[in-house]
Amino acid sequence: xxxxxxxxxxxxxxxxxxxxxxxxxxxxxxxxxxxxxxxxxxxxxxxxxxxxxxxxxxxxxxxxxxxxxxxxxxxxxxxxxxxxxxx
Amino acid sequence: xxxxxxxxxxxxxxxxxxxxxxxxxxxxxxxxxxxxxxxxxxxxxxxxxxxxxxxxxxxxxxxxxxxxxxxxxxxxxxxxxxxxxxxxxxxxxxxxxxxxxxxxxxxxxxxxxxxxxxxxxxxxxxxxxxxxxxxxxxxxxxxxxxxxxxxxxxxxxxxxxxxxxxxxxxxxxxxxxxxxxxxxxxxxxxxxxxxxxxxxxxxxxxxxxxxxxxxxxxxxxxxxxxxxxxxxxxxxxxxxxxxxxxxxxxxxxxxxxxxxxxxxxxxxxxxxxxxxxxxxxxxxxxxxxxxxxxxxxxxxxxxxxxxxxxxxxxxxxxxxxxxxxxxxxxxxxxxxxxxxxxxxxxxxxxxxxxxxxxxxxxxxxxxxxxxxxxxxxxxxxxxxxxxxxxxxxxxxxxxxxxxxxxxxxxxxxxxxxxxxxxxxxxxxxxxxxxxxxxxxxxxxxxxxxxxxxxxxxxxxxxxxxxxxxxxxxxxxxxxxxxxxxxxxxxxxxxxxxxxxxxxxxxxxxxxxxxxxxxxxx
Numbered sequence: 001x002x003x004x005x006x007x008x009x010x011x012x013x014x015x016x017x018x019x020x021x022x023x024x025x026x027x028x029x030x031x032x033x034x035x036x037x038x039x040x041x042x043x044x045x046x047x048x049x050x051x052x053x054x055x056x057x058x059x060x061x062x063x064x065x066x067x068x069x070x071x072x073x074x075x076x077x078x079x080x081x082x083x084x085x086x087x
Numbered sequence: 088x089x090x091x092x093x094x095x096x097x098x099x100x101x102x103x104x105x106x107x108x109x110x111x112x113x114x115x116x117x118x119x120x121x122x123x124x125x126x127x128x129x130x131x132x133x134x135x136x137x138x139x140x141x142x143x144x145x146x147x148x149x150x151x152x153x154x155x156x157x158x159x160x161x162x163x164x165x166x167x168x169x170x171x172x173x174x175x176x177x178x179x180x181x182x183x184x185x186x187x188x189x190x191x192x193x194x195x196x197x198x199x200x201x202x203x204x205x206x207x208x209x210x211x212x213x214x215x216x217x218x219x220x221x222x223x224x225x226x227x228x229x230x231x232x233x234x235x236x237x238x239x240x241x242x243x244x245x246x247x248x249x250x251x252x253x254x255x256x257x258x259x260x261x262x263x264x265x266x267x268x269x270x271x272x273x274x275x276x277x278x279x280x281x282x283x284x285x286x287x288x289x290x291x292x293x294x295x296x297x298x299x300x301x302x303x304x305x306x307x308x309x310x311x312x313x314x315x316x317x318x319x320x321x322x323x324x325x326x327x328x329x330x331x332x333x334x335x336x337x338x339x340x341x342x343x344x345x346x347x348x349x350x351x352x353x354x355x356x357x358x359x360x361x362x363x364x365x366x367x368x369x370x371x372x373x374x375x376x377x378x379x380x381x382x383x384x385x386x387x388x389x390x391x392x393x394x395x396x397x398x399x400x401x402x403x404x405x406x407x408x409x410x411x412x413x414x415x416x417x418x419x420x421x422x423x424x425x426x427x428x429x430x431x432x433x434x435x436x437x438x439x440x441x442x443x444x445x446x447x448x449x450x451x452x453x454x455x456x457x458x459x460x461x462x463x464x465x466x467x468x469x470x471x472x473x474x475x476x477x478x479x480x481x482x483x484x485x486x487x488x489x490x491x492x493x494x495x496x497x498x499x500x501x502x503x504x505x506x507x508x509x510x511x512x513x514x515x516x517x518x519x520x521x522x523x524x525x526x527x528x529x530x531x532x533x534x535x536x537x538x539x540x541x542x543x544x545x546x547x548x549x550x551x552x553x554x555x556x557x558x559x560x561x562x563x564x565x566x567x568x569x570x571x572x573x574x575x576x577x578x579x580x581x582x583x584x585x586x587x588x589x590x591x592x593x594x595x596x597x598x599x600x601x602x603x604x605x606x607x608x
Contacts, residue, residue: 023208030149030601031207034156037593044586045160053579054167057174057569065255070444072178072256076473076566077438 099576100172100568105550106580107164109543110587114158114594116542119233119280120287120322121151122226126219127314133219143307145210146606147291148222150598152207157594162236164583172576176557176567181257183249183266184239191235198228230280237279241272243558244549245340251470253440253460271340274333275549281325282542288319289505289531289538292512294602296531299522304605313516320509326502331395338396338404341559342420343484344552346407347491349392350380354406354415360391363496366489373411373482380488407488411481421472423481426560429468430475436465437473474561483563486554494547501541508534 010018027035062068125147132140166188169177177184205213205221213221242248248265249258260266292315295308338345350366351358364385371379390400397404405415414422421429436459443451459465478484508531515521521528553559557567 019208019212020204022212023204028149030153030597033597034153037590038156038159041157041586041590042160045163049164049579049582050167053575053582054171056170057172057571058170058178068178069254069256070441072175073253073437073441073444075175076179076256076562077434077441078566079434 096571096573096576097565097568099573099580100168100571101564103172103576103580103583104165104168106587107161107168107583108550109546110583110591111158111161111165112543112546113539113591114154114161115233116279116283116286117154117290118151118158118229119283120285121147121154121290122222122229123284124287124291124315124318125151126222126226127318128311129219129222133215139306140310142606142608143311144222146307147311148206149601150294153594153597153601155203157590157597161587161590172569172571173557173567174569176562178257179562179567180243180558181249181252181255181259183242183246183258183260186260186263187235187239187242187266191232194228194235195232198224198231202228230283233280233283234276237276238267238269238272241269241275242266243556244275244553245269245271245336246558246561250466251460251473253437253456270336271333274329274336278326278329278333278545281322281329282545284322285319285326285502285505286538286542288315288322288509289534291315292319292508293532293535296528297602298605300525300528300532305522307606309516309521312512312521316509316512316516320506320513323502323506323509327506330499330502334395335397339418339420341553342405342415342418343407343410343423344486344491345396346405346410347486347488347552348495348548350382350488350492351392351404351406352379352408354404354409356393356403357390357400358392358396358404359387359389360395361492361496362386362388363500364492366492368489373407373485374480375482376480377482377485380492407485411485423475423478423484426472427475427478427481430472430477433465433469433473434476436460436469470561472560474556474558474563474566477563477566478555483555486552491548491552494544494551498541498544498548501537501544505534505538505541 024035058068058071062071125144128140128144128147131137132144169184202221202224205218206225209218209221246258247269248262249260251257252259266272292312295311295315298304298308334345337348346352346354349361350364361382365383366380367383368378369381371381373379392404393400393402396402403415403417405413405420409415410420411423414420414425436455440452440455440460443449443455460470475484511527512521512531515524515527555563555565557564
């Protein structure tokens, strides 16, 4: 007699992968549409806005934290126009 | 304010941040509230085993998913803006803002993204109970994420639990629990999440009413309205309660904002609450520049403002003029000129420290650090008012009174309207007259845009009412802004306006399509 092949339970990672894989592949119309929007949105936010329009001002203009703190100290100790106790 | 800062740069930077925050807030409250409504519906399904409840849960879950997916990551842009447009603020605030935001990011990623997947992909793949637990965890996780961002915002409204380190020019957190349990944070968190519950409830009642108008899905719609109305009524009562406690806190920590919300210029005992009012700018000036707003008409509830702020009609509520000239000695609130004096002294000390550091005079720098920045009296009596050093006149500390007044009163009036809406819905459901009252169904449907206006008005009150401060009493917005060209800020403002409008249009169109196609069989 032929031996029945032993049933093996896939490991946890394979089951998680299959869970997500099946979820994504059997998505409804709206699910596919919002995922498309998410991907376009993330592309615009991280690869367009972040790289080209939103550099970190202090990281870009100063090389170390000492320079940055000097700059901030300068900014926050500026006196106002009408303050008669200017240094 | 600081002379060499271009006001148009400050205004455009503020407009850009406001645009981003307000669009972001269009997506968030529905997520906060609808997640709980779905969890309640699914709980009933698991308890009863009735497939109609599952169908109802899945329908609202679809709308939740659309809103969640389109709104996700829109808040990240605010963090970009902090680094680019508000660099002085970002540095000055140190790790106090970073720590809650980091916790929020980790929570949002692990809790929400794991269990949101189970919510949507897990039907028939995991047990009913595990699925239900995931739905509840998404609801709790989404609201906990909100906690951390609101803690960060509350710190800006009432900075606590930190000391300023002149060496790094940053504030450093010394008491995490003081930051977390900041009275403003507690009020703000509860008020905000309950307002999200209220918004989602109006959304569910409105959409369900549309189904009844169209004579579709009557069983499902009536039960959705029942759950949303009860949940909404309880939430709106909590919104009113937390609004009341919040008012008491604001009266103490942001008294000028509180007076502006009521357009109260001259304080008194037995102060009345303006229920409805119309303002008009008068010829009278506060000091030199800002016009006083007088009431053209008002309906006032006698004594209520004193009761709200101090629990008794005998409590004195200071008006804007009182705060400018005298402060409020009963609550240890200094006059604005006094705070300006103290702030200027703090700035002089910091300037001396900066000079010593520039000259590499470490001995002098150490003396200033030890004698001032490590003493409680200097930090609490002077540095706490550091931001006032940048004001030219006490009236610079006054926000736009008309904006604060109208946004606050619009929020409150709409809030009471929604309480009435929920009561009427429950009453008609139990009388069995809901579908006969077409006017009510249309009113419920039209309430959907109104609840969004109410929610945004709340944020306008909170954020415009605290002007000129980015950090209350410590840093005005004009000092916090980066020295960018206004042109670059205008460009990104337009980019955001286009991006967010496209996202909103996508959300509305996909949602309307899904609502029209209705729950699946």
